[in-house]
Amino acid sequence: MNSAQRIIRRSTLKGRSRWLLLYEKGMALIALSNLCLVLFDLSYVPGRDFWLQGRVQIFGGFGPPIPLPILSSETSRSPVTDLYDRVKGIEPNPDTQRYLELVDELRQVTLRFGVESEPARRILSELRARSDEIIDTNPFQAAGKTGQLARILNLMREHMAADSARVAFSRFWTAEYLASADPEDGIEFFQTRLRPLFETNYSRPIGESGNPVDFFPALDFPFVLLFGLEFLVRTVAISRRYTGVNWLDAMLWRWYDVLLLIPFWRWLRVIPVTIRLGQAKLLDLERVRAQVSQGFVTNFAEDLTEVVVVRVINQIQGSIQRGSLPLLSRGNRSRDYIDINNINELEAITHLLLRTILYRVLPQVQPDVEQLLHYNLNNLLKQLPPIQTLERLPGLASVPSQLTQRLASELTSTTYQTLTGSFEDPVGSKLTAQLTQHFGEALVRELTEQHALDEIRSLLRDLLEEIKINYVERLSHEDLEEVMEQTRQLRQKAQQLEKARGDWA
Secondary structure, eight states, rough: OHHHHHHHHHHHHHHHHHHHHHHHHHHHHHHHHHHHHHHHHHHHTTTTHHHHEEEEGGGGGGGGGEEESSSOOOOOHHHHHHHHHHTTEEOOHHHHHHHHHHHHHHHHHHHOOTTTTTHHHHHHHHHHHHHHHHHHOOOTTTTOHHHHHHHHHHHHHHHHOOHHHHHHHHHTTTTHHHHHSGGGHHHIIIIIIIOOOHHTOEEEEEESSBBOOOOOOHHHHHHHHHHHHHHHHHHHHHHHHHHTHOOOOOOOHHHGGGTTTOOGGGGHHHHHHHHHHHHHHSHHHHHHHHHHHHHHHHHHHHHHHHHHHHHHHHHHHHHHHHHSSSSSSSSOTTTTTOOSSSHHHHHHHHHHHHIIIIIHHHHHHHHHHHHHHHHHHHHHHHHHHHHHHHHHHHTTHHHHHHHHHHHHHHHHHHHHHHHHHHHHHHHHHHHHHHHHHHHHHHHHHHTTTTTHHHHHHHHHHHHHHHHHHHHHHHHHHOOOOHHHHHHHHHHHHHHHHHHOOOHHH
């Protein structure tokens, strides 16, 4: 393949990668939209009061309602609840709905005929009866709004300064009270303080499954169908792209996408959506992963390092105590010592060091050794009376210096030749090896005398104990956060270099 073909292939791959990234971004945004819809559905029923009136009831329904700036306090319905109540099968409760219709009818009759008219008295009588019925039957219970009813009863009892809510409602829904009360303490009090609480009540039919009616699966089905088709296409593509990967392996390759298909625990879709956003480069998951794992890695590294170091030192201390270390045992090798090559490594290292010194080091420092010997011999000869007399004779002043120079050169050359000859000569090499072996044996024998061995073991144990204590204490005070930061910086530099190398290529 020539350079032109490589350039064309590289540009083709980049184009495919660009289109693939756009596809991943599109699917990630669709999955994110579906997740938002799922979260809205899960929170709709508990937060329906907010969407209904733009207010939140706190403290389990016993606290005061907090109005929010979405809707005015006079707005009784919102487009959100008008649309989504149908999805959740929510309908107005017939008892509370009839109660509010009677209040609206009373307002209309009062404006036309007055509160003391016969039609108004008839409506007031029905309101008193329905108030008692609501207190007895609690129509708020089925919707889980019993707290709202308790709030209504408390407000009415406080407003009327009555001992019970039943008495308060009986006095409130009378023509005498409404006629004598200020407008804000009459029907308007009910409209502004109590009506929003009545409107929060609803009824929800029970389906054949025994659960409340819910049409959200029908709303979620197009997304599930899309994700299912994509999952099948990805499975086929992965199984064909990689040799030896069957359909089951390909499905497990992207196991998290299965969470987009299950009809229960829909909140788990946050997992595949997060992963997809990261793959589409719409969300930087590396920083999230680093922050999540930093604390775990830091604590784990500290504990693991302490355990490893202490275990290693304890093993060394145990070996010293048992006398299983080669230098601290009476024999050359203990019975538990495992020799993998039948070679005495200490002798081999000593022999290698001697050969390196003789053949590589001494030739380089031989002139320096000759100068040092010449200087010392010259100073020694100058102190002798015959040499001092010889220097005073004409023409013989340089003889001592020449003599010492020749002597130093001959001495170093002879010594070097003798040492190298002992290595090259079989007998000399054998004697050198014998000397090295006997020297090591004598050193080990003297070190392993009972008094010396006990003292050495005691000192080594104390030294290791001090190292263990001081190291563990120093590790506990070490700033592992700084170590993690340095590691993260090195990783970022490596990624930048790799990216720059890829861009250059």
